[in-house]
Amino acid sequence: MSLVDIETISRAELEHDPFGHAVIPRSFVTDDIAERLRGEFSDVGFEESERTDVTRSDKQYRMFNRGLVTAGAVDEEQVSALPESWRSLVEDVVSRPYREALSALTGVDLDGCLVEARMTRYARGCWIEPHTDRPDKAVTHLFYFNDGWDAEWSGDLRLLRSADMADCAKRVAPVTGTSVVLVRSDRSWHGVPPVSESCPVDRLALLVHFVRP
Numbered sequence: 001m002s003l004v005d006i007e008t009i010s011r012a013e014l015e016h017d018p019f020g021h022a023v024i025p026r027s028f029v030t031d032d033i034a035e036r037l038r039g040e041f042s043d044v045g046f047e048e049s050e051r052t053d054v055t056r057s058d059k060q061y062r063m064f065n066r067g068l069v070t071a072g073a074v075d076e077e078q079v080s081a082l083p084e085s086w087r088s089l090v091e092d093v094v095s096r097p098y099r100e101a102l103s104a105l106t107g108v109d110l111d112g113c114l115v116e117a118r119m120t121r122y123a124r125g126c127w128i129e130p131h132t133d134r135p136d137k138a139v140t141h142l143f144y145f146n147d148g149w150d151a152e153w154s155g156d157l158r159l160l161r162s163a164d165m166a167d168c169a170k171r172v173a174p175v176t177g178t179s180v181v182l183v184r185s186d187r188s189w190h191g192v193p194p195v196s197e198s199c200p201v202d203r204l205a206l207l208v209h210f211v212r213p
Contacts, residue, residue, distance in 0.1 A: 003089050010105055014107070019188040023180050027177060041145050042082060046121055061127060063120050064121040065120055067117075072114035072116075093206075114211045119207075120203075120204070123202050124197050127155075127191075128191055129165075133209075140207065141208040143205060144176065144179065144204065145174070150199075154195060155193065155199065156172060156193075157190065157192055158190060160189035167189075
């Protein structure tokens with residue numbers, strides 16, 4: 001049985017301000033499944049990923065990642081160590097019905113795209129500066145797994161009108177069951193401001209990218 005609510009995703013509303021995106025408040029078939037995935041989100045196997053050299057033209061960030069799928073290939077060593085719920089979720093995000101649901105929602109032909117997926121943890125001080133994804137990243141789907149999120153903790157997803165984090169059109173809290181679909185374009189600016197030092201928990205997410213080879 002699919003854990004991801006394929007029908008809800010395919011019929012979600014794609015908005016175009018400030019760029020093509022959809023916020024889906026219930027992305028799993030039941031709230032119980034969403035809560036199980038949250039409770040079984042891994043706390044091991046993550047590697048710090050950081051780029052803070054201001055002389056580089058690439059985006060700057062700091063986060064902790066655990067890769068699950070790379071260039072369409074499931075990392076069997078990483079995935080086999082996960083609980084059954086998460087193994088099933090990985091099966092979903094590499095499946096044909098899921099791909100077709102995202103194509104139906106976005107209007108983007110994802111045939112031929114390779115899936116990349118990773119779990120991320122943003123600890124206190126982690127962030128990613130405003131950016132548009134690489135041109136080969138056709139569509140991104142972000143699933144969130146936090147049990148509530150206080151606005152004072154910062155670290156929410158910001159959908160932006162420009163490269164300025166303050167030029168924000170929409171904020172999305174990373175709470176369990178919510179997911180966000182982003183359609184890549186030259187104006188698909190988004191970022192995550194630093195998680196506050198007062199935040200008592202890590203910000204938890206699964207990132208799925210459909211990448212043109």
